[in-house]
Amino acid sequence: MPSLAKIRPLLITISLVVVGIFLPFPYNFSMIIISPLPVILWYILIVLRRKGITAVVDEDMLYLVTHMYGVSTGRPPHEKLFNLYNVSGTTYKTYTHILARISNLAKRWGYGFVNAVKHQAKYVTNVVFKDFLLRLSEAINVGEDLELFLQMEQDTLTATYEADYTRVLEAIKILLGIYTAAMSSSIFINVNLILLSMLFLGDIQIVVISFIASVIMLGLLVLLIRKSLPKQDIVHDMPINLRERKMYRYLLTISIALSIALGTYIYYVFRKECYVLIATGLCLLLPGFIGRKIENKVKNIENFFAVFIRSLGLAYTSLRNYVASLRSILRTEFGELTKPIQRLYARLRNGVDRKIAMYYFIGETGSEAVRKGMDIFYDSVEAGGDPAKVGQMISILTQRLVNLRKQREQIARAFQGTIYVLHVLMVALTEFVFTLVIILHELISTMSGTPYQILPVTILPLDMLMFVKIGLIFIITPLNAFAMQFARGGFVGAAWLHTSILLILSGATLLISSTFSQSIFAVLNIEDIMVAVGPG
DSSP states (O other): OHHHHHHHHHHHHHHHHHHHHTSOTTHHHHHHHHTTHHHHHHHHHHHHHHTTSSOSSOHHHHHHHHHHHHHHTTOOOHHHHTSOOOTTSOOOTHHHHHHHHHHHHHHTSOOOHHHHHHHHHTTOOOHHHHHHHHHHHHHHHHTOOHHHHHHHHHHHHHHHHHHHHHHHHHHHHHHHHHHHHHHHHHHHHHHHHHHHIIIIIOOHHHHHHHHHHHHHHHHHHHHHHHHHSOOOOOBOOOSSOOHHHHHHHHHHHHHHHHHHHHHHHHHHHHOOHHHHHHHHHHHHHHHHHHHHHHHHHHHHHHHHHHHHHHHHHHHHHHHOOHHHHHHHHTTSOOGGGHHHHHHHHHHHHTTOOHHHHHHHHHHHHOBHHHHHHHHHHHHHHHTTOOHHHHHHHHHHHHHHHHHHHHHHHHHHHHHHHHHHHHHHHHHHHHHHHHHHHHHHHHHHHHHTTSTTOOSOOOOOOHHHHHHHHHHHHHHHHHHHHHHHHHHHOSOGGGHHHHHHHHHHHHHHHHHHHHHHHHHHHHHTTHHHHHHHHSOO
16 A cells, blocks of 8 residues: 555656647647646655654554553553454554554564564654654563553654644645635736737637646645645544434535536526526535534534543443443533433443444444544453543543644634635636626627727637636635635535535626626727727
């Protein structure tokens, strides 16, 4: 998998070159020019990671070390630390495979855990995790208390993660500023090229190439924002999930199909692009609201989970029974988490197996933080660990991660406001220039064949310009929406709410701008000029 990740940008570059070979001139030239961008972007990300600008410690590593600490409180054999069990059935991705190989080398091939850890650390690319493995091998070698060792490592990694996260948030402000500047520049360039193509260049292909280049540039910047910021999947992907998640999938599919059909029908009936944009935005509004509802619900669950897991750990330490522990803590209100806890209590009380009950509890919360936290708590308790210590550690970690996400949201709010304003201005300016081109088109058509034609003005195809205008709005709108969502973090499906609002605003802006532009040109008596210079 790591090797595939390394060659993926190169494969994309080669694909762009191959596609460019079969395109007509000048599109083939443009495609070949932009083909190195994926490799350049990948190299930039590598440099940023080495410089410490992007996060080196990710949440999976943080939860993995927390999991190892939780299990170590039960003083199990060393083998258990490398064979962690997740009741949700989800692993820590690459880190789980590394630990599995260490366990295999130590037990099956007789390396012993000290040599197995050192040997496997040579092939680990993440510097922080590699250093952790080397320190772990030395701790095992000298017989150090692994509970104390892993507790210190967990504290250190958490502090490192917070420092990396804060540094990334400061650096991402510059990247978000670059995105807004690039968006403004692309608007200015495309608008001016339309006028220049009409007055001097005489070729619509220049406008199309500029449009494609602008979209690709903004798309790569959105990808850079996505890759630079720490990944935060707050909603898990287990088969058992929130009811709203299933509803969201169905509604999104239906809404996209309905928006395409309804938009096509409205365009052929009314011939008004603004109505198409508004109709498309209204179709996507419902899945956007559902996506935002899922995000808010999961965030509410995460806020109460920190209290719940700490209370569960303390109660289980005294009662040593899940049913009795849950009965005692259900006297407290836990917001959106209360109903899943009640269902967990009902299942356990009715004799459902603990693993199955925990699996359904995790799935019904929909929260990735709950999934990871309950995986750690359940496995630690089964390994004989201290529930109070484990619950306290998970609670502190969850709360610190929630606080970091709140800082990220504060930065994203300012970015969202800027994008909304720029998007409306982009649509208004595009409509104004397009109206100007239509009037000039009519004026030039009237002046053709008369002695009043001064410049060799080219009549651009209005259908192609219409396609460029609508295509620019329809493509940049989701790019802006997902850029805002990636900057904010959270559930990606909530980006459709931004998409819906931006499309509705775009349609309303087109309608108002078109009326306003026509009023301005009416004041200038353009029609009288056409009559004056016309034939006869």
